[in-house]
Amino acid sequence: MTERINQQQSRVLESIVLEKKEKVAFKSWMQPIRNAYPFGQLTFDEKYLLLTESDYEVIAELLKDLLGYAINSNRPLTVTNRLEAASLTNNEKAGGAKAGNDWLLVSTLSGVLRLNEGDYSLPSGCLLVMDREKLTSHCHAIILIVENKAVLPHLSSSIFSGMADYDPLIIYRGDPYFSVAAANDFVIDQQEQCQIHTFFDSDPKGLSMALATPAVSGVWLIDLNNVAELQSVNQETIFQQQSSVDNALAKKCEVCGSELVNYYRLMNQHRIAIMQEHILARNLDIVLFSRKADSQSE
16 A cells, blocks of 8 residues: 555544444545455445444554554554664663564565675575565566465466566565565555566455555456366355455456456456465466556556
8 A cells, every 4th residue: 555544544543443433434545545454344325434343353453564553552662673662762672663573575486686786596485584675775677566475485386487587576465473564665665666566366355455555567366268177276255255345446457457357357257266375286377467557657
């Protein structure tokens, strides 16, 4: 998500969780946040959000990911790591910054990490933990954001193995251990010099998160040319659970042109929900949908 949460917005979101609000007025600033962290159900007139216990959990998660603290704790110092906290107080853990708050989990397809200072060969299946600031000196033309870290060591030996000219810097999207905010901030800083591609689950939620990635220019998805062959790995139950996750998803697909719009229609028609692990384990074909040039410049 390209938008940041300011103090007033964070307080509104906190109050939803702490007061267990079941209905709140829908504000325009909420939509970019909901693109990345789907919560609440819009009323028919799109004036209100209806909320449940599961929505409170999503809001609490996004506040922890993007602001670095649990909503039930005291507000922390504004620090990004423990060394910074130690320079300001006698408590290195003050501010809620955990070890690794500014680290990224990265890899490459070629086994070579290209930095301004030189190229570094990596062992097969190697994953690197790198400081976000030090990684800004990379020389890769593409950044590939991956949703699930379990697939990271296997990308080069599976679905991308025949793409010799495709060598992105692979970044894990993040979780409670690797900061989502750090990954997002890195992508935002890099968007002027790199193409930003994503590889998420091929389901409505995964597509919604992919299109919410800052400055996304390409989205990798399962190839639906032969849907019948995918039924053994398709999870219709998950599709059903996610079918209303983003009511504006069809409109958002337009940024990648008519091909992605048609793809999303097929996804709905055949109730497609295929996880990254199955795509790699079965070495299934994938396809890249590139964002329209005029949309990227907006």
